[in-house]
């Protein structure tokens with residue numbers, strides 16, 4: 001939690017600093033106030049439609065309680081932001097089986113942080129005493145396999161690999177076989193993220209899913225889309241594109257440590273109705289945390 005707090009500092013500074021400046025300039029709850037509020041939300045990457053909706057709802061509520069001072073308004077805004085995330089009632093926990101093999105498929109564009117996230121998450125599972133296997137399904141990006149193998153070694157884990165440029169489906173097949181035959185608890189599968197060629201990507205992911213399901217009908221238990229928070233609204237459009245090519249069960253939002261605009265969190269949840277399950281807070285092995293909206297929003301205003 002301490003670390004979470006510290007690494008979110010940048011996000012806090014911009015979002016929080018904007019809001020605190022906004023509230024410091026507060027004169028009265030008039031039309032200009034709500035226009036400024038909407039503007040502040042948009043600058044924090046909340047997204048225009050949602051910013052309008054939030055300020056409209058706050059307009060009603062502020063009138064209702066006859067809000068007069070900054071503390072009251074700050075609390076109203078915080079409550080509204082937490083509610084905005086909460087009301088979707090999305091399950092944030094990873095759906096892992098207590099007994100038997102769980103398969104987690106990772107998708108996302110190159111550079112979003114897939115390999116790094118797999119490295120961090122596999123270390124967490126290992127520490128929980130699970131038997132973990134990795135599959136280097138990104139045979140497209142040169143070096144992706146090596147990078148994954150390096151992460152695995154750090155935690156003393158094994159990786160199923162193929163050749164660079166080889167068929168990812170055969171890597172996934174081999175990994176599924178091994179995972180089943182050797183009694184692994186979790187299999188984490190990396191994939192290539194070429195969103196530029198949507199038809200290829202769709203075909204490749206469909207083939208990978210088919211192979212996984214042929215080996216284990218209920219799998220994958222999670223398909224996690226990895227998004228780079230520092231790309232702002234672009235992350236939202238990437239998520240839209242990806243959900244057209246493959247079903248997504250959860251989002252990993254990486255680089256929240258470097259993100260100047262925390263509002264992206266609200267944008268993603270509202271527009272996609274997909275839960276953010278994990279957040280990346282740095283490049284190190286323990287820079288991964290479960291997402292907690294209350295903590296996140298309150299942190300923005302510190």
Ligand code: GDP
Pocket residue numbers: 108109110111112113114115116117226254255256257258279280281282283287
């Ligand atoms: P992939 O292409 O999706 O597999 O992306 P990588 O895992 O190779 O990550 C791309 C870059 O982002 C690397 O330099 C990582 O160290 C960095 N990265 C990944 N996650 C985070 C994070 O949460 N915070 C920061 N600051 N950097 C990250």
